[in-house]
Amino acid sequence: MSTTDIPVALAAQPARTGTDTGTTAETGTAQQNVQHSDRRWLVEARTFGTRSRRLVPLPRPVRRMAGPVLLIAVWQLLGSLGLVSAAVLAPPSAVLSAGWDLARDGELGANLLASLTRAVDGLAIGVTAGLVLAVLAGLFRLGDDLLDSTMQILRALPVLGLVPLVIIWFGVGEVPKVALVVFGTIFPVYINTYAAIRGVDNRLVESGRAFGLGRAGLIRHVVLPGAIPGFLVGLRYALTASWLVLVIAEQLNATTGIGYLMNEAQTWNRTDIIVLGLLIYGVLGLLSDALVRFLERRLLVWRRGFGGA
Amino acid sequence: MTTTRATIAVAPAVRVSGLRRAFGDREVLSGLDLDIAPGEFVALLGRSGSGKSTLLRALAGLDPDYAGSVRVPARRAVVFQEPRLQPWKRIVDNVSIGLQRRGSRDLARQALAEVGLSGHERAWPVTLSGGEAQRVALARALVREPDLLLLDEPFGALDALTRIRMHALLRQLCARHRPAVLLVTHDVDEAIVLADRITVLGPDGRLGPDTPVRLPTPRQRDTPEFGALRGRLLAELGVTELD
Numbered sequence: 001m002s003t004t005d006i007p008v009a010l011a012a013q014p015a016r017t018g019t020d021t022g023t024t025a026e027t028g029t030a031q032q033n034v035q036h037s038d039r040r041w042l043v044e045a046r047t048f049g050t051r052s053r054r055l056v057p058l059p060r061p062v063r064r065m066a067g068p069v070l071l072i073a074v075w076q077l078l079g080s081l082g083l084v085s086a087a088v089l090a091p092p093s094a095v096l097s098a099g100w101d102l103a104r105d106g107e108l109g110a111n112l113l114a115s116l117t118r119a120v121d122g123l124a125i126g127v128t129a130g131l132v133l134a135v136l137a138g139l140f141r142l143g144d145d146l147l148d149s150t151m152q153i154l155r156a157l158p159v160l161g162l163v164p165l166v167i168i169w170f171g172v173g174e175v176p177k178v179a180l181v182v183f184g185t186i187f188p189v190y191i192n193t194y195a196a197i198r199g200v201d202n203r204l205v206e207s208g209r210a211f212g213l214g215r216a217g218l219i220r221h222v223v224l225p226g227a228i229p230g231f232l233v234g235l236r237y238a239l240t241a242s243w244l245v246l247v248i249a250e251q252l253n254a255t256t257g258i259g260y261l262m263n264e265a266q267t268w269n270r271t272d273i274i275v276l277g278l279l280i281y282g283v284l285g286l287l288s289d290a291l292v293r294f295l296e297r298r299l300l301v302w303r304r305g306f307g308g309a
Numbered sequence: 310m311t312t313t314r315a316t317i318a319v320a321p322a323v324r325v326s327g328l329r330r331a332f333g334d335r336e337v338l339s340g341l342d343l344d345i346a347p348g349e350f351v352a353l354l355g356r357s358g359s360g361k362s363t364l365l366r367a368l369a370g371l372d373p374d375y376a377g378s379v380r381v382p383a384r385r386a387v388v389f390q391e392p393r394l395q396p397w398k399r400i401v402d403n404v405s406i407g408l409q410r411r412g413s414r415d416l417a418r419q420a421l422a423e424v425g426l427s428g429h430e431r432a433w434p435v436t437l438s439g440g441e442a443q444r445v446a447l448a449r450a451l452v453r454e455p456d457l458l459l460l461d462e463p464f465g466a467l468d469a470l471t472r473i474r475m476h477a478l479l480r481q482l483c484a485r486h487r488p489a490v491l492l493v494t495h496d497v498d499e500a501i502v503l504a505d506r507i508t509v510l511g512p513d514g515r516l517g518p519d520t521p522v523r524l525p526t527p528r529q530r531d532t533p534e535f536g537a538l539r540g541r542l543l544a545e546l547g548v549t550e551l552d
Contacts, residue, residue, distance in 0.1 A: 203389070203391065203393055204393060204395060206371055206393075207387075207389065207393035207394075207395075208395070208406065208407065209371065210369055210370075210371060210386075210387045211386070211387075211407040211449065211453070212406075212407030212408070212409075212453075213406065213407045217407060221395065221398070221406060222395060225395070225397040225398075226397070228397075301433070302396050302397045302398075302433045302434070302435065303396070303435065304435075
């Protein structure tokens with residue numbers, strides 16, 4: 001009976017299908033062996049998937065916020081318990097109330113607007129110039145010869161090292177600050193767009209040519225669309241650079257702007273306002289990144305292949 | 310063969326004479342002659358690296374650095390081995406690329422319908438399968454109503470089942486539009502299934518003797534005539550089927 005139930009054991013022991021108890025015991029062991037090896041070598045396919053099963057049923061955004069929230073709580077505790085004095089690092093509550101005070105009397109808004117205006121002006125000029133130069137150098141041999149080596153040399157200059165020169169040239173008004181932003185943003189856009197234009201798949205260019213596209217058509221339908229991803233990478237770097245440059249530029253001879261606010265705060269040991277300024281720069285950075293991602297979603301629909309009206 | 314030559318002599322769609330093309334010291338094409346009659350389907354066989362694609366690129370106008378004479382019709386179109394669709398253009402705009410005519414989008418839609426891709430007009434190339442993308446490439450070529458259709462191993466990258474379906478589709482389309490066709494391939498069966506005439510590009514950089522294909526269509530691969538022709542062409546390519 002047991003032998004017919006266990007064909008594997010039967011196959012393993014074909015010569016010993018007798019009726020004595022010894023055989024039954026033998027087959028029993030064989031079955032256990034089979035089960036044992038079965039357990040050892042074969043696993044349920046599904047078990048690989050269950051590893052990532054959530055232990056904590058929290059939505060992902062909530063879990064991702066846990067770190068920052070914890071950080072802020074510890075920071076607040078350090079201040080509240082008197083472990084870190086406000087002169088060294090103001091607690092979050094003080095930063096918030098400083099922000100509220102500055103916002104109420106309009107100082108924050110005015111300075112934020114001043115900073116934003118500089119960033120936008122500088123970016124508008126820098127990104128446009130970088131793009132135009134990259135297109136000229138990327139598409140035309142003459143443009144390449146004239147521009148590229150120059151740009152490669154200039155981009156090696158540290159932007160912040162230019163500060164003294166820029167002040168001598170442009171004085172202390174808005175111009176030197178915008179000029180620094182231009183200088184900081186032009187190169188990332190140029191470098192990435194130029195590389196993207198040069199990197200457009202030659203087989204696509206050839207295919208466009210085979211189907212009747214002239215020079216202008218190739219640029220419009222093949223080269224420039226192909227360079228957009230690279231341009232957006234450059235734009236992302238440029239946005240980061242613009243805020244970085246502003247932090248420094250606004251701490252020199254400025255009478256408005258977030259950097260100016262922070263510089264003033266330093267004189268009065270107001271760490272709450274300094275931290276507030278840092279936070280604002282951080283938020284502006286995040287917003288810039290969101291802007292580029294929005295552009296990517298709009299301009300690069302073809303990459304993901306879905307959506308788009 | 311002589312009769313074919315005589316017909317061609319009247320008004321050939323393609324006339325290549327004394328074509329030479331070298332890359333560095335290596336001459337790939339050495340005084341090659343080829344005539345193709347209007348509406349004729351010619352398959353060009355050759356080992357890889359024999360210069361098949363070089364000849365095709367010269368005919369397509371993609372390679373100006375040749376010596377000799379290559380006379381081709383103004384309206385010609387290419388299907389490459391890879392689809393080479395512009396990834397940032399929707400399917401319909403890929404088909405109508407470079408067309409200046411008014412209503413070229415409607416023509417593109419019709420061409421897509423012909424290759425069985427109605428309803429995919431607004432899809433992005435990245436969403437297509439290999440076979441679908443190559444059908445778009447076919448539509449892009451046909452929408453130009455070419456007098457000469459150049460096919461550079463167009464089905465080489467497709468799976469066997471898709472390839473059979475594409476052969477049938479190509480036969481249909483050629484019967485309807487009647488362009489002169491030059492198909493470059495290394496697949497002997499494909500050449501026999503599709504072509505009116507097969508020619509082999511030899512290692513000397515010239516074409517061997519013509520092999521007219523006089524099998525009834527649709528061509529069955531399992532007939533003795535098909536097998537005999539395959540054996541002959543393989544021998545000309547320097548390959549023996551039975552090892």
